[in-house]
Amino acid sequence: MSENTLKWSYLFTLSLIWGSSFILMKKALIGVTPFQLGALRTIFTALILFTVGFKYVKTIDKTAWKWVALSGVFGSLIPAFLFAIAETEIDSAIASILNSLVPLQTILVGFAVFQISSTKRQVLGVALGFIGTALLVMEGADLNPHQNYLYAGYIVLATVMYAFNVNIIKSHLQHLKPLTIATGNYVVIIIPALIVLLLSGFFESSRLQNPELKMALVYVFILSFFGTALAKVLFNKLIKISTPVFASSVTYVMPIVALTWGFLDGEGFSVLQGLASLVILLGVYLANKKA
Template sequence: MFTQSPARKWAYFLALSIIWGSSYILLKKGLESFSYLAAATIRLVSAGLVFLPFGLAYFRKIPSGKWPLVVLSGLLSSLIPSYLFSLSQEHIQSSTAGILLAITPSFTFLSALFFVRKTYSSLQILGLFLGLFCSITLSLLSSTGLNLSINGYVFLVVIATLCYGININLVKQYLADVPPLHLSTVSVTLNGLIAFLFVYLPNQQLFQFTPDTINACLALVTLGVVGTALAQVLHVKLIYSSSPLFASAITYLIPVVAIFWGILDNESFTIIHFMACLGILASVYLIRQEANQIA
């Protein structure tokens, strides 16, 4: 079992909040020059290249019986969500996408009840549903963030958060005996190879690398190296050293960072956004008590 001091757990928590909260504006910049398919692929391949030497070294250290779960964890934690978020952000604001990530703890909670019969306190449940309510409210905003209307693309984010919630419990319950660095580097490397072989090679016409696309490409590479590769290592360490609920609670602070970048990029920020953020911060306060229960 891998344990960390409480201070280090909170350091992982805050670092990931900043990194992942900044991911949405980077993806937005990348989508200015590339399609959602190309943007997600550049992100995944960049992350895979960074971890390739480590991933190859750790391939044989993964227990043979764990390989199906390691592959599944990689798909749920990065590959599937990367394409879902890219497609959704062609139609919704980057800040709204970040805010919707707060649904993740609700799916973490539900999957924990279903798979491992884990229970939580009434205050934690209240915090989870408060965050979920605020996220649903935000999902009714149009792509411009100015009018209330149903935007179907937000459901892609919901599916991505479902993937995150299931993966957190999967890692905690069934992959706890695999060292965090081994799991994260192998998963990221595999995702990069899958994206390269099955998306890039058959669709090379989508990847037009010209002087006009340099800034967008740099944004996506940064997203891949920092927001996917480095963040994956930190997140796995956080999962191993805490409980699933605490690890998923990071998605309550990510929206705050995403909104900050959105405002700087002239995205709309209405009273509905503001009230939802207050609700999300209140849910963080309620769920924080769980930190005291971490072994």
């Protein structure tokens, strides 16, 4: 398989996996709190990755560990909590559309921090993306007055962190294997995740007797295995054989998958929200389009 075909295969596989992650988080939150979800997702993923990748951790040189740690914190640990918190107030489909800001944030972070130049077309794309985001959030707040759409800010913050992660991997970790990076990430972040889980009250008898806990743990495990462990390795491979902006373009297709799941689960979606979503995707397209 050619490298070009391979990178597109990774892109659509990741879109399917990550597009399904939002509904899994929504279902898991029925039986666990947002902080428990973020912590359990991190711990389960770490244990999965350690079984296949721990032997490669020793190949990480001392100078790379700070970048591996930053990649883990920005690319996995904090976003796991931010998305869980956000989905307590906003629909899973809306969360996925807001997540499509990642390519735009990648350009902004690349320009501001990593000195990667931007074109006028990319600037226009960024502007359109944020206009679409504002429309989407305002319409969502009108349609769902019982939901606090300020929680969309958690997802916007997570997209900034994802953008840092993409640029960190491309700029400083290209010499490491994707599985090595992913495993190294979780060597660093499993300890804080365990601390959060212990402080969250997860092991209290009343929590453990919750009849919805067992199903929530099943959803978290599926989310951890496919949506984090497997997807993390595939995404690192995608970054390695493509560009940061192409890799972050996985968010093109994710909203389609997530919207389908949301519709099947009874989530509402207005015409104006659809138009706002198209504005966001148009902005992402313009920002990624080659001259």
